[in-house]
Amino acid sequence: xxxxxxxxxxxxxxxxxxxxxxxxxxxxxxxxxxxxxxxxxxxxxxxxxxxxxxxxxxxxxxxxxxxxxxxxxxxxxxxxxxxxxxxxxxxxxxxxxxxxxxxxxxxxxxxxxxxxxxxxxxxxxxxxxxxxxxxxxxxxxxxxxxxxxxxxxxxxxxxxxxxxxxxxxxxxxxxxxxxxxxxxxxxxxxxxxxxxxxxxxxxxxxxxxxxxxxxxxxxxxxxxxxxxxxxxxxxxxxxxxxxxxxxxxxxxxxxxxxxxxxxxxxxxxxxxxxxxxxxxxxxxxxxxxxxxxxxxxxxxxxxxxxxxxxxxxxxxxxxxxxxxxxxxxxxxxxxxxxxxxxxxxxxxxxxxxxxxxxxxxxxxxxxxxxxxxxxxxxxxxxxxxxxxxxxxxxxxxxxxxxxxxxxxxxxxxxxx
Numbered sequence: 439x440x441x442x443x444x445x446x447x448x449x450x451x452x453x454x455x456x457x458x459x460x461x462x463x464x465x466x467x468x469x470x471x472x473x474x475x476x477x478x479x480x481x482x483x484x485x486x487x488x489x490x491x492x493x494x495x496x497x498x499x500x501x502x503x504x505x506x507x508x509x510x511x512x513x514x515x516x517x518x519x520x521x522x523x524x525x526x527x528x529x530x531x532x533x534x535x536x537x538x539x540x541x542x543x544x545x546x547x548x549x550x551x552x553x554x555x556x557x558x559x560x561x562x563x564x565x566x567x568x569x570x571x572x573x574x575x576x577x578x579x580x581x582x583x584x585x586x587x588x589x590x591x592x593x594x595x596x597x598x599x600x601x602x603x604x605x606x607x608x609x610x611x612x613x614x615x616x617x618x619x620x621x622x623x624x625x626x627x628x629x630x631x632x633x634x635x636x637x638x639x640x641x642x643x644x645x646x647x648x649x650x651x652x653x654x655x656x657x658x659x660x661x662x663x664x665x666x667x668x669x670x671x672x673x674x675x676x677x678x679x680x681x682x683x684x685x686x687x688x689x690x691x692x693x694x695x696x697x698x699x700x701x702x703x704x705x706x707x708x709x710x711x712x713x714x715x716x717x718x719x720x721x722x723x724x725x726x727x728x729x730x731x732x733x734x735x736x737x738x739x740x741x742x743x744x745x746x747x748x749x750x751x752x753x754x755x756x757x758x759x760x761x762x763x764x765x766x767x768x769x770x771x772x773x774x775x776x777x778x779x780x781x782x783x784x785x786x787x788x789x790x791x792x793x794x795x796x797x798x799x800x801x802x803x804x805x806x807x808x809x810x811x812x813x814x815x816x817x818x819x820x821x822x823x824x825x826x827x828x829x830x831x832x833x834x835x836x837x838x839x840x841x842x843x844x845x846x847x848x849x850x851x852x853x854x
Contacts, residue, residue, distance in 0.1 A: 466491075466495065469491070469492075469495060470495060470501065473485065473492070473495060473496060473501070473505075474501075474504060474505055474508060477509060479509065479512060479541070479845055479846055479849055480538075480540060480541050480846065482496060482505070482849070483496075483846055483848055483849070486848075497848075502849055502851070503643075503851070505849070506845065506849070506851065510795065511572075511795070511843045511844045511845055512538045512541060512542075512843065512844065512845065512846075513532060513536075513538055513795070513797065513818065513829070513841060513842075513843050514531060514532065514538060514541065514542040514545055514842050514843065514844055515529055515530050515531040515532050515542050515545065515830070515841075515842050516529070516530045516799075516816070516830075516832075516834060516839050516840060516841055516842060517529055517530075517551065517566045517569055517574065517834075517839075517840040517842050518530065518566065518834025518835055518838060518839050518840065519565045519566055519834075519835060519838055528551045528552055528553075529545070529546060529549070529551035529598075529842065530830060530832070530833060530834055531543055531545060531546065531830070532829050532830050533829070533830040533831065535828070536827065536828070536829055536830070541846050544846075545599075545846075545847070549598045549599050549601075549847065550598050550601040551598050553566075553576055553596070556601050556603065557576070557594060557596070557603060558605070560578045560592070562578050562579055562580070563578065564576045564577070564578045564594070565577055565578070566838075566840055567593075567632050567633065568632065568633040568634045568840065569634070569840040569841065569842050569843075570633075570634040570635075570636050570697075571634070571636060571637050571643075571646070571844075571853060572597065572599065572844040572845070572850055572851065572853045573595055573596065573597060573634055573646060573853050573854065574595070574596045574597075574598055574840075574842075575593065575594075575595055575596075575632060575633065575634050575648060576593070576594050576595075576596060577591050577592065577593050577594075577630075577632060578591070578592045578594075579591050579592075580592060591630055591632070591650075592605070592606075592608070593605075593606040593632060593648065593650075593663075594606060595634070595646065595648065595665075595854060596854070597852070597853050597854040599844070599847045599850050600847075600850075600852065600854070602852075602853075602854035603854060604665070604854055606648065606663055607668070607669065607670070609650065609661050609670045610670060613661070613670060613671070613672060616672065617659050617672060617675045619652055619654060619659055630650050630651065630652060630653075631649075631650070631651040631653075631694070631695055631704075632648060632649070632650045632651075633648070633649055633695060633697070633702070634646060634647070634648055634649075635647040635648070635649055635697075635716050636697060636700075638700065643851040643852065643853055644665070644852060644853060644854065645664075645665050645666055646665045646853070647662055647663060647664050647665070647716075648662070648663040649661070649662055649663075649673065649702070649714075649716065650662075650663070650670075651695070651714070656677060656678060656679075657675060657676060657677045657678060658675070658676055658678070658681075658712075658721060659672075659674075659675045660672075660673035660674045660675070660714065660719065660721070661673060662719070673719040674714075674719045674720060674721055676721045681712070681721065681722070681723055682723070683706050683707065683710050683712070683723050684706075684707050684710075694838075695714070696737060696738045696739070696793060698738055698739055698740045698746055699740055699744055699746070700715065700716050700717055701713050701714060701715055701716065702714040702716065703724075703738045705726070705736065706723070708726075709725060709726050709728075710723050710724070710725065710726065711723060711724045711725070711726055711738075725773075726748075726773070727748065727750075727759075727761050727773040727775070735750060735751040735789055735790045736748065736749070736750040736751075736790065737749050737750075737790050737792065737793040737798050738793065739793035739794070739796065739797070739798060739821055740796060740821075741762050741763075741821055742796075742822070745762055745763050745764075745771075746762065746763045746771075747760065747761070747762050747821050748760075748761040748762070748773065749761075749790060749793075749798050749819075750790075751788070751789075751790060756780070756781060757778050757779065757780060757781065758778070758779040758780075758781065758790070758800075758819075759775065759778060760775070760776045760777040760778070760779055760824070761773045761774060761775055761776060762774060762776050777824065779819070779824060779826075781800070781802070782800075782802060782817055782826055782828075785802025785803060785804060785815060787802065787803040787804070788800055788801065788802050788803075789801050791816075791839045792839050792840065792841055794841045794843060795841070795843050796820060796821050796822060797818045797819065797820055797821065797841070798818070798819045798821065799816055799817070799818055799819075799829070799839065799841060800816070800817045800818075800819060800826075801814045801815070801816050801817075801832050801839075802814065802815050802817065814831065814832035814833075815828065815830075815831055815832060816828075816829040816830050816831070816832045816839075817829060
C-alpha cells in the first residue's frame with residue numbers, strides 16, 4: 439500500500455504542473471476514500487504532513503475511526519516485567535529490519551511505559567498483567583501485617599500513549615462473600631488471573647471490561663468490572679465437579695489464559711482446556727488434540743472464519759505442531775492437524791511465549807547461552823501464511839511477554 443501513497447503524490451503534483459492550480463482541487467470525499475486506502479499507518483502520518491488539507495482530513499476523528507476499522511493495528515513491541523537476570527522492565531520496541539521498527543522506535547519518546555512514572559506509589563511494584571486494544575492492565579498485591587493479601591489485588595487500566603489511567607475499585611467484600619470465596623480456600627500461589635476483554639464493535643472506544651478469575655480449591659469464580667458502570671459484578675461460578683475435569687493446580691497456575699473469538703482458553707490439565715464465553719459468561723471444557731504437548735508451550739489464536747488455531751511444541755523442542763478446528767457432523771468442532779513447522783535456525787532452544795492478532799511469538803536461545811541477558815531473539819509466525827519473521831532481541835522475561843499492538847500516537851483512539 440505504500441506505493442499507493444507515492445502514486446497519489448505523483449499524480450497530484452503532475453496535475454498541479456499541468457493546470458497550475460492548487461494541488462488539492464479534488465473533492466474531499468474522493469480524497470477521503472484515497473487516504474483510507476493507504477495501508478501503512480506510517481505512510482498515512484507522512485501524508486498528513488504533505489499539506490494543510492491532508493492534515494485536516496487525516497486528523498478528523500471520524501476519518502481515524504473509519505481508518506482503524508479497516509486497517510489492523512501494528513505490532514509495536516512487547517511489555518514485560520522486571521527480569522531477575524537483566525533487571526529490565528517496561529517496553530521493548532520491535533527492531534529493524536521489521537517494517538514497524540520506525541514507528542516503534544519513536545514510541546518510548548512519546549509514551550509512558552514506566553509504570554512508576556505516573557501510577558500512585560505503592561510499597562510493592564506495579565506489574566503488567568495484560569494488554570489489549572491499546573490498553574494495559576496492571577496489578578499490585580497489597581501487603582498487610584507483613585503478609586500478602588491475595589483477596590485484594592489492586593488493579594489499574596492504563597493508556598501508555600496518553601498517560602491516562604483508571605484505578606479500579608476493589609471487588610466488594612459482600613460480592614466475594616456471596617460466592618463463599620475466602621482466603622483459606624483460594625489457591626494461594628496464583629489466586630487471580632486478570633485480563634482485558636477485547637472490544638468488538640463498540641461505538642464508544644473508551645468502554646472496556648476487566649475479568650478476574652479466582653481459582654479456588656473446589657471451584658472457579660469469575661468477577662467482571664465494567665467501565666460503563668464503574669463497578670464489579672459476578673460473571674459466573676462453577677464447581678470443578680460440575681465441570682467434570684480433574685483440577686491440576688500446578689498446570690493451571692502456569693498457563694496464562696488466551697483469547698480468541700470472544701472466548702478465553704487455558705489448560706486445566708494435560709488433556710483439557712477450560713473455556714470462558716465472555717458474552718454469555720459461561721464456563722465449559724474442551725479436549726486438546728490427542729498428542730503430548732510439551733509442558734508450557736502451547737498457544738491458541740484466531741484462524742479466521744470463527745476457527746481456532748493451536749500451536750504446540752513437540753517433546754524434543756525442534757518442531758511446531760499446528761492444528762485448527764473443523765466442524766463435525768454434530769455441529770461441534772474438533773482439532774485437525776494442519777502442518778508441522780521447523781523452528782528457525784541457528785537457534786536451538788525455543789519457547790512459544792504469546793499469541794495475538796493472528797500471530798504467535800517464539801523466543802529462541804542458543805543452547806550454550808540459555809540466559810536472559812540479551813541472547814534471546816523473538817520471532818513472529820503469521821497464522822495465515824505461516825511466515826516466520828525476526829522481531830527483536832529479547833531482554834524481558836519471555837514467559838510473561840505481552841505483545842503491544844496499536845497505532846502511532848497521532849492515530850490512536852482515546853481508550854481511557
